[in-house]
């Protein structure tokens with residue numbers, strides 16, 4: 001553990017330009033520096049470094065943060081390791097606090113398991129390419145399958161010799177401990193015997209996002225039906241099947257560059273796609289798709305095309321995956337393959353050009369896919385058709401984005417010959433049901449919380465409905481915190497007094513008792529309140545260098561948001577004034593916009609509660625909610641008047 005004062009010294013020394021320049025050539029552009037983004041492929045630079053603010057931001061892929069975030073992201077390091085990296089670069093001696101025995105052991109254990117896996121991968125690869133058994137059995141099998149040598153090298157394929165514990169012996173001779181060979185599952189040890197898990201199998205190493213080997217898949221070459229065709233490493237401290245995607249390391253660059261990811265089933269599917277020149281492909285290998293896997297893909301792109309076998313099981317599997325993918329706000333397409341083909345056989349049967357062409361012509365959005373598939377079975381049966389409509393509407397209703405939903409409804413209406421209005425009303429029914437369930441759950445949670453008063457309240461991250469307004473508030477607060485922009489007359493003494501932006505915004509927010517559901521927002525506001533009179537407090541520095549990386553990235557991204565700024569001023573008319581000259585106009589407007597959005601949300605929630613209360617015939621509650629509702633309506637009217645809107649009630 002690194003102590004706090006050392007962390008501060010590192011952060012002070014870690015000049016962002018120096019750090020980034022290690023990896024990217026930067027050119028001066030005004031007060032900033034510009035270069036090609038190391039996180040995505042680009043030809044024209046959109047990667048910006050602001051030495052004054054100590055942050056970087058790519059306007060191409062959206063990555064941003066401070067020096068620590070940069071090193072973490074680029075070198076795939078943990079927070080403490082990124083700090084150590086920076087300390088080394090800037091010659092700062094680290095006073096490490098003693099790690100607890102447990103922490104140390106866990107860290108050492110993971111690292112040892114990674115090291116043993118790296119050794120195993122090299123051993124298996126060498127055996128495949130150099131040893132007689134590897135060449136005649138393993139390599140000739142791969143060649144027979146038409147897998148090229150460059151693909152074998154790229155995926156670091158290998159072969160484990162077929163002799164009880166040859167690999168384990170070799171590893172032990174090199175000094176690797178039995179403990180870690182066992183924990184990674186490479187060796188199986190019983191009281192009376194020891195043997196290699198993957199003996200006689202062709203090896204597919206599984207890499208994590210950073211490219212380190214964390215597990216293996218082994219394919220048998222015997223035709224014995226009793227032997228499992230594929231054998232995988234067991235779950236371990238370094239390998240969680242449900243959080244891993246085969247091929248992600250080799251695919252991540254192209255997924256980002258092409259903004260799209262193909263999802264296939266197995267190891268060889270991935271290899272065949274690469275071989276055909278399509279490299280933005282991953283496999284969920286053996287497990288049915290998990291939420292964690294979807295989120296892993298979404299880190300690189302929100303567009304997924306599911307490619308599954310053309311048989312019934314494959315189609316059913318792809319239907320199962322879809323709703324989950326949709327719920328995560330991902331755009332999903334399906335690539336159905338001809339009956340009897342799997343991605344591997346199919347990709348191998350055609351040239352790269354033909355495959356690309358086939359994908360282009362046959363990729364369908366999921367509504368079309370699901371509809372066509374199921375329409376055939378319902379034909380003239382109105383009851384079955386109604387059930388089908390309902391099922392598809394259910395899938396559409398989970399899509400978070402309104403525009404995408406609208407497009408799907410149009411498509412669905414056309415394909416199934418049902419009026420759009422009917423579909424909309426079905427969706428509303430489902431959503432009402434969902435929000436009722438949600439409200440009920442919330443009430444339950446509140447009741448549970450209330451029943452155990454001593455328990456600390458854990459803040460859950462809830463979807464943020466007015467991110468733009470909150471970000472703008474924070475940006476203006478951080479940037480102009482101490483700037484005096486408001487001259488307010490004291491009513492009694494008629495003395496004019498100047499107030500800072502910080503003072504103004506915070507007291508406005510406080511006066512209405514509005515709280516945010518976003519823990520980052522709430523944390524920043526609370527910290528600013530503590531420091532509103534502290535002239536030495538530098539909010540930009542404090543938050544962009546905050547040890548909690550979520551806070552530092554949140555703050556860095558907000559400080560780098562230039563489009564919000566320019567959008568606001570494009571409305572401003574012919575003459576341009578700088579933002580800082582217009583604070584006395586801008587800031588109050590912003591606060592009002594924020595408040596009215598907030599009030600609208602509260603109204604919506606109240607309306608649900610009113611519904612609920614009237615359904616339960618709870619007159620007392622109903623009156624109370626109605627009263628609150630009326631009051632909020634008034635507040636909203638006042639706010640809208642200030643904003644120059646007209647409310648329609």
Ligand SMILES: [Zn+2]
Pocket residue numbers: 037038039040047058059060061062063
């Ligand atoms: Zn970028």
